[in-house]
Amino acid sequence: MIMKKTKVLSLDHHSEASILETAKSVFLKRGYFGTRMQEIADAAGINKAMLHYYFRSKDKIFEAIFRESFNCIFPKILEILNSDEMLKQKIQSFFSRYIDTLLENPHIPGFIMHEIAHNPERLNSFFQQHLADIPKKFIKQIKDEIDAGNIIKIDPRQIIVNILCLAVFPFAAKPLIQYVLNLKDAEYKNFMNDRKKILPEFVIRAIKT
Amino acid sequence: MIMKKTKVLSLDHHSEASILETAKSVFLKRGYFGTRMQEIADAAGINKAMLHYYFRSKDKIFEAIFRESFNCIFPKILEILNSDEMLKQKIQSFFSRYIDTLLENPHIPGFIMHEIAHNPERLNSFFQQHLADIPKKFIKQIKDEIDAGNIIKIDPRQIIVNILCLAVFPFAAKPLIQYVLNLKDAEYKNFMNDRKKILPEFVIRAIKT
DNA sequence: GTCTATATAGGGATAGAC
């Protein structure tokens, strides 16, 4: 964002994007307050001064990374929940696609949950802007199915929260699950992949009349 | 732990226990790296020097608090899962008692999940010591019910994880849920209370043959 | 036990040479 004009002339392998990618891995592992600019610089193979030259401040880097992480997750949710699929099909799509996304970005749920809980001042406006009324259409769809007698009488919001729980929690609590079930990384991944098939069946059995 | 002999003579209202309680609220709100000794001291109405006098270091306080938080949650889980109740009754007990516990300590899940993910060096030994083989008996119980044809064929570990998801996630992700569903604190609490009844029914419908 | 003052270190950010 600084010296935009000369950027294309840079012959160095440390592009702004690649540094940001490195910074992302550090922030997602350590959280905002646990992250040291020095550690980012070391991991990126540059020095602190360069970090500040590119991004000005720790806050600016964090904001870019949070935005990117958020956009990696939530638009996809929105897209699925607002599609025109039938409820059953939609639930299947959601778990399948969402778990795939999280398998590729396993640290994002924990990162977002922690930062929104521990750093709310920084993020309040951001969330009010992007999260309001996400599930309106999906709630309506569930309500209609209830009225049609296809699923049991239940607060639609509870179903939505349950679906989110089942999809997201095992990623946010990955180390805990691995301890409790004694899973190595590969076994954990298999376990999560199985859930793409198990979870839709689980939810649909739970709510169908 | 220091000056134990004179402790009973202390006429001051700042007991070691009450300071620890204050420290707990700060650590659970801010996380380890976000916590400042100054903030604990201010909240407890003492000064930093006294904090160090009582507890020696930030790490020592953290360790005590983590241990306490952990013990507030996991023995209870263990107790329920290892009880002799029938499966259906056990699932009901679990959700009811566990959600009650979490409503009184809503920050603990997020705290433990974050610290174990971001601070693993500090906690590895602790967890290996306390978490191994927690659900052995419960898994056996589910297996027996499957063999008896009372519940569907499914990896018992998946059921356990689902139960944990449904109980814990809404607390770990409290701010997120409140944003998405537009819930004030009181509404959120009602929403969680409803889940004590909804979740056992949800899970049992999902797995019964 | 409690306070003030201070030692010591670490981290974010900048200055300025090249």
Next chain:
DNA sequence: GTCTATCCCTATATAGAC
């Protein structure tokens, strides 16, 4: 653009008077 050196502030921790 890149580096070294450094500023400045904050945070943990301790010394020492009372």
